Structures are given as structure tokens and as C-alpha cells.
Amino acid sequence: MIAQETSLLQQTQIYAESLLKHLAVDYTYHNLSHTRAVVAFANEIADHEKLSDTDRETVLIAAWLHDVGYKEGCDxxxxxxxxxxRPFLEKQGLSPKRIEEIEACIQATKMPQNPQGKRLPEILCDADLGHLSADDFLERSEDLRQEMKHTFEKISKKKWRKKTADFLENHHYFTHYGKTVLEPRQLANLEKLRQQLGDDDAEDEPKHGKHDKDKSDKDKSKHHKEQKDALNELSKEPDLPHPLSESKPADTVKKERKPERGVETMFRLTSANHFQLSSMADTKANIMISINTIVLSLIVSILARKLEEWPILTIPTVMLAVTCLVATVLSVLATRPNVTSGFVSREDIENKTANLLFFGNFHQMGLSDYEWGMRRMMDDSDFLYSSMIRDIYFLGKVLGRKYKLLRWSYSVFMFGLVISVIAFGIATYMSK
Structure with a gap:
């Protein structure tokens, strides 16, 4: 049941049911029963995602309306x-922004699903494929095969099970609830499907004697080749109404969902190298600060009192003092931390422009907001990796500034010390 049923939801349900009840009988899967199941899944996910009343209503409206387009055909x-x-929503008095949110949810369900990291479309996408985790998954899958047979092309049960198993192996939910609750159920259904495929293979075992082994091997090879060709042709169709037929190749999906280990190693090594370079810069700055402050202490405590007796050393002493002072200031600036606002808004997180990996961006945030943002980032691989990229980039900018100031500090110290020593030598020579 829908929690907190609203008048708008009731009107949407009545409108959607009036359209879906009159769909062609060929739609044995994409029908009113499927829509009701999607609404139930959307409501279930919304409960665990702790949506506001407005966002929940938006998702449920989109769930009721996401398949009414079958009234015009599957394409x-x-x-x-x-x-x-759209005309129905405008008649109900919804704002253009609200209508756009509902339309974005519906459009995101087009296979392959692409919610673009937005929370509400992600919920509807997971709800639309919630049947992959349902107890009656095998029955619903058969309904979909029958629909394909009537609206597109006849597919044998074995081919269908193979293609469905491939899809399940590569499908991943977007929401936290989908990943933690629905995916384990989906894997259980995948095992049931694999068991059926194993039974199919057992029935297809050749029953010829040893003297027919070569012939049976050739026939089996030919059978597998024909089956593979049929599946490849099926997967090339551009406008199939079924998620399996419009899904990307398995290897492509794996690359999108699970980046290669080399990418993760690259991020890890790059971050480690940046932190090591930052530590080296701090060490170099500390060395410069220590040396120059010691020299300044000696100048103030010893040389300054001798200038009355040796006024000719005034200029070299001042030069050395200025050199040490400037080098110290530059080293301090290199290690001086910048103070940031320490807060990012939910809008920044929704737009995937926030970097929650650096403490300077979240130290003023509340725990609940930060936890929500981190979960959003963990549920969206694009958001996660873009945050890591930005973190490395800005860490590099900080390192660039540090090393630039350190270079100036070392240069001032080196040239100033040389000039000061020469000046002391000249002054000593002239005093004789």
C-alpha cells in the first residue's frame, strides 16, 4: 500500500489504470500488474531512503505513469x-519544475537505465527492475518472454534463460536499499535460473555411442554457433521493449560498473605520492625555518651588540638578517594552512560538484548531512571517482603553491647567504 495517500496520487492512479486496462493483450508483462508492482517497490525503497513527502509523491506519480506510453506501442x-x-499533470496544477522531475524519472527508465546520479530517478529505476529480486521472478520472466514472442520475435526458453542470466550477472541497483537488500535476492534468483540452465544442458546431452563422438561434437559446435549468432542478432535490435534486449554488452557493463583494478591502483598510488610530496615539503620548510631562526637569534644576540665597535659590519649584518627573515617568512607561508568554509550544500551534492573526501569541505557540516552525502557518493560510481579526481587535482594545486614558495625561500637563502658572506669578507678586508 502507498504510504500517506494523497489526492494527487489517487487521481494519478485512476488515470494510469484507465489507460493500462485497455492495453493490447499481447503485453503480458508491461501491463497494469507490472505498474502496481513498480509502485509497491518504489514505495518500499522510498521508506528506506527516507524521502520527504513531496519527493515520495513525485516518485510514485512517475511510477504510475512510467509505462502508459505502451498505449501507443512499445517503440x-x-x-x-x-x-x-504532461497534459494530465498540467491539468492537476503541478509546477513546471515538478513536471520536469517526474519526466526525468520516467525517461531514466529507458534501457540501458541512466538516472544520471539523481536520487529520484535512481529510485524509480530500481523499482522498475525490482522484479529481478522478487519471489515470482521466474514467472514474471516467462511473462516477458511471451510478450516478446507476440510483439517482437519468438525466442526459445533456453535462449531466453541464457540471455536473462547474462543480464542478471551484470545488473546492479543504484540505491543503497537496492544494493543491500534487493541485490542479494537478485543473486538468489540468478542461482535458480542457472539451475534451470543446467537442467536444459543435461537434456541436450548427445546420446550417441562412442563411434558417433566426432559427429556429435561437430553438431554440438554448430548448435552453439547458431545459438550465439541468434543471441548476437537479437542483442543488435535497437528498439526492443525489454531490458535484456537493450542492455549493453557484458564486458562494457562490467567496465562501467566495476573499473579495472589498474584504475583503483592509479588513484591509490597517486594519492600516496601526493601525500608523500606534501610531507617532504613540510620537512623542507621546517629545516629552513629552524636554520634561519637560529641565525637570526645569533645576529640579534651577538652581532648587533658588536656593531658599535665594528660599524663597517652593519651593511653585511643587515643583509644577512633580511635574508634569513625573508627565507623564514616564505617557508612559513608554504606551510601555513588555508581556512575554508567547511560546508557544502545538498544542492552541491545533488549536482555532484561537492568534494566530501577533503576535511576542509565538510568540517562545518552536520553528521546526518555528511553521512547522507557520503552514501550518495558511494551509490554513484561516477560521483565517487569524479570526487577522487577533484581531490587529487586540488591537492596538486596546494603542492604546487608549497613548492613554489619553498623554491623562493631556498633561492633567497642561497643567494642572500652568498652575498652576505661576500659583504662580510669585503668589510673585513676594508677594515684592515
Whole structure:
């Protein structure tokens, strides 16, 4: 049941049911029963994602309307559904911004799903494929096969199970609830499907004697080749209404969902190198500060009192003091920390422009907001890796400033010390 049923939701339900009840009988999967299941999944996910009442209503409205486009046929049904839903939503008095949010949710369900890191579309995408984790998954999958047979092309049960298993192996939910609750159930359904595939393979075992082994091997090889060709042809169709037929190749999906280990190693080594360089810069700055402060102490405590007796040493002493003072100031500036606001807004997190990996960006945030933002980032691989990229970039900018100031400090110290020593030598020579 829908929590906190609103008048707008009731009107949307009545409108969606009036359209879906009159779909062609060929739609044995994308029908009113499927829409009701998606609404139930969306409501379940919304509970665990702790949505506001407005956001929950937006997701549930999109869930009711996401498949009404099948009234015009299976081709491009998301766009058709948006065109059908827009006049109804405008009539209900929704603002243009709210309508755009609902339309974005519907459009995100187009396979391959692409919620673009937005929270509400992610919830609807997970709800739309919630049946992958349902107890009646095998029955719903057969309904989808029957729909494909009537609307696109007849597919044998074995081919269908193989293609469905491939899809399940590569599908991952977007929301935290989907990853922690729905995916384990999906894996259990995958095991059931694999068991059926194993039974299919056992039935297909050749029953010829040893003298027919070569012939059976050739026939089996030919059978697998034909099966593979059929699956490849099926996967090339551009406008299939089924998520499996529109999914990306398995290797592509794996690369998108699970970056290669080399990428993760690159991030780890780059971050470690940056921190090591930062530590080296701080050590170099500390050396300069220590040396120059000691020299300044000697100048003030010893040389300054001797200048009355040796006025000719005034200029070299001042030169040395200025050299040490400037070198010390530059070294201090190199290690002087910058103070940041320490706060990022939820809007920045939604737009994926916030970097929550650096303490300077979140030390003024509340724990609940920071935890919410981190979970959003962990659920979105693009957001996560873009944050890591930005973190490395800005750490590099800080390192660049540090080493630039350190170079100036060392240069001032080196040239100033040389000139001061020469000046002391000249002054000593002239005093004789």
C-alpha cells in the first residue's frame, strides 16, 4: 500500500489504470500488474531512503505513469508516456519544475537505465527492475518472454534463460536499499535460473555411442554457433521493449560498473605520492625555518651588540638578517594552512560538484548531512571517482603553491647567504 495517500496520487492512479486496462493483450508483462508492482517497490525503497513527502509523491506519480506510453506501442514508449502524462499533470496544477522531475524519472527508465546520479530517478529505476529480486521472478520472466514472442520475435526458453542470466550477472541497483537488500535476492534468483540452465544442458546431452563422438561434437559446435549468432542478432535490435534486449554488452557493463583494478591502483598510488610530496615539503620548510631562526637569534644576540665597535659590519649584518627573515617568512607561508568554509550544500551534492573526501569541505557540516552525502557518493560510481579526481587535482594545486614558495625561500637563502658572506669578507678586508 502507498504510504500517506494523497489526492494527487489517487487521481494519478485512476488515470494510469484507465489507460493500462485497455492495453493490447499481447503485453503480458508491461501491463497494469507490472505498474502496481513498480509502485509497491518504489514505495518500499522510498521508506528506506527516507524521502520527504513531496519527493515520495513525485516518485510514485512517475511510477504510475512510467509505462502508459505502451498505449501507443512499445517503440520509444518512455517519450510517448511523457507526452501522454504532461497534459494530465498540467491539468492537476503541478509546477513546471515538478513536471520536469517526474519526466526525468520516467525517461531514466529507458534501457540501458541512466538516472544520471539523481536520487529520484535512481529510485524509480530500481523499482522498475525490482522484479529481478522478487519471489515470482521466474514467472514474471516467462511473462516477458511471451510478450516478446507476440510483439517482437519468438525466442526459445533456453535462449531466453541464457540471455536473462547474462543480464542478471551484470545488473546492479543504484540505491543503497537496492544494493543491500534487493541485490542479494537478485543473486538468489540468478542461482535458480542457472539451475534451470543446467537442467536444459543435461537434456541436450548427445546420446550417441562412442563411434558417433566426432559427429556429435561437430553438431554440438554448430548448435552453439547458431545459438550465439541468434543471441548476437537479437542483442543488435535497437528498439526492443525489454531490458535484456537493450542492455549493453557484458564486458562494457562490467567496465562501467566495476573499473579495472589498474584504475583503483592509479588513484591509490597517486594519492600516496601526493601525500608523500606534501610531507617532504613540510620537512623542507621546517629545516629552513629552524636554520634561519637560529641565525637570526645569533645576529640579534651577538652581532648587533658588536656593531658599535665594528660599524663597517652593519651593511653585511643587515643583509644577512633580511635574508634569513625573508627565507623564514616564505617557508612559513608554504606551510601555513588555508581556512575554508567547511560546508557544502545538498544542492552541491545533488549536482555532484561537492568534494566530501577533503576535511576542509565538510568540517562545518552536520553528521546526518555528511553521512547522507557520503552514501550518495558511494551509490554513484561516477560521483565517487569524479570526487577522487577533484581531490587529487586540488591537492596538486596546494603542492604546487608549497613548492613554489619553498623554491623562493631556498633561492633567497642561497643567494642572500652568498652575498652576505661576500659583504662580510669585503668589510673585513676594508677594515684592515
Amino acid at each position: 520509444n514508449h518512455e517519450a510517448n508516456g511523457i507526452n501522454i502524462a
